[in-house]
Amino acid sequence: STIHKSKGREFDTVYMLLNNVSCINDEEKRKIYVGLTRAKEELYIHCNNNLFDNITTNIVCDENVYDEPSEIMLQLSYRDVVLDFFKDKKDTVIKLRSGDILQIEEEHLCAVIDGKLIKVIKYSKAFKEKLDFLKAKGYELTTATIRFILAWKGKDDENETAIVLPDLSLKKR
Structure with missing residues (x-):
C-alpha cells in the first residue's frame, strides 16, 4: 500500500x-x-x-x-484503466465477480459472459507504457483476475458507473 x-x-x-x-x-x-x-x-x-x-x-x-524478480503482481488502480470505457457496460460489469479470471488481449482484458468473449477493461495510455516497459525488460503478462468491482462517478456525471480493477501477474521469460 x-x-x-x-x-x-x-x-x-x-x-x-x-x-x-x-x-x-x-x-x-x-x-x-x-x-x-x-x-x-x-x-x-x-x-x-x-x-x-x-x-x-x-x-x-x-x-x-x-536480480529482478521472476514474477511481478500489479494491482491496477483508477489511473491504470480508462474510466469512460465502463460507462455503457454496467449490465456487463454487474455479471462479474471478484476473483474471476480474465482473458488477456493487447489493450484490453476480456471476460466470458453468457458464452461470449467481451472486453471489460481498457488500459490507460500511461499503464500501456508501463506494461510496454516491463515487456521490454523481459516480462510477459500471464494471468489477470478481477480484484475489485467499484462504483465511480465522474465529476460531470449524474450517475455512478461500475468499474473493474484487476490484478495482473507477469513472469520473466
Missing part, C-alpha cells in the same frame, strides 16, 4: 522504500510520519540519502545488487 493509502491503518511489518525523499515541506514530513507510525512490530526503512543519518539505532547497510 502507498503511504497515503495507509493512513488510519496499522501493519505488523512495514517496509518503507524512500527514493531520494527529502522533508523540505510539512506535507513531505507528514507522509513520512504516517509511514513510520503504521508499524506495530517491525519497521524497515530503505533510503538512498542521508535523511535518517542522525538517528542512533542499529543500521544495516546492504550493498548487494539483487
Whole structure:
C-alpha cells in the first residue's frame, strides 16, 4: 500500500522504500510520519540519502545488487484503466465477480459472459507504457483476475458507473 493509502491503518511489518525523499515541506514530513507510525512490530526503512543519518539505532547497510524478480503482481488502480470505457457496460460489469479470471488481449482484458468473449477493461495510455516497459525488460503478462468491482462517478456525471480493477501477474521469460 502507498503511504497515503495507509493512513488510519496499522501493519505488523512495514517496509518503507524512500527514493531520494527529502522533508523540505510539512506535507513531505507528514507522509513520512504516517509511514513510520503504521508499524506495530517491525519497521524497515530503505533510503538512498542521508535523511535518517542522525538517528542512533542499529543500521544495516546492504550493498548487494539483487536480480529482478521472476514474477511481478500489479494491482491496477483508477489511473491504470480508462474510466469512460465502463460507462455503457454496467449490465456487463454487474455479471462479474471478484476473483474471476480474465482473458488477456493487447489493450484490453476480456471476460466470458453468457458464452461470449467481451472486453471489460481498457488500459490507460500511461499503464500501456508501463506494461510496454516491463515487456521490454523481459516480462510477459500471464494471468489477470478481477480484484475489485467499484462504483465511480465522474465529476460531470449524474450517475455512478461500475468499474473493474484487476490484478495482473507477469513472469520473466
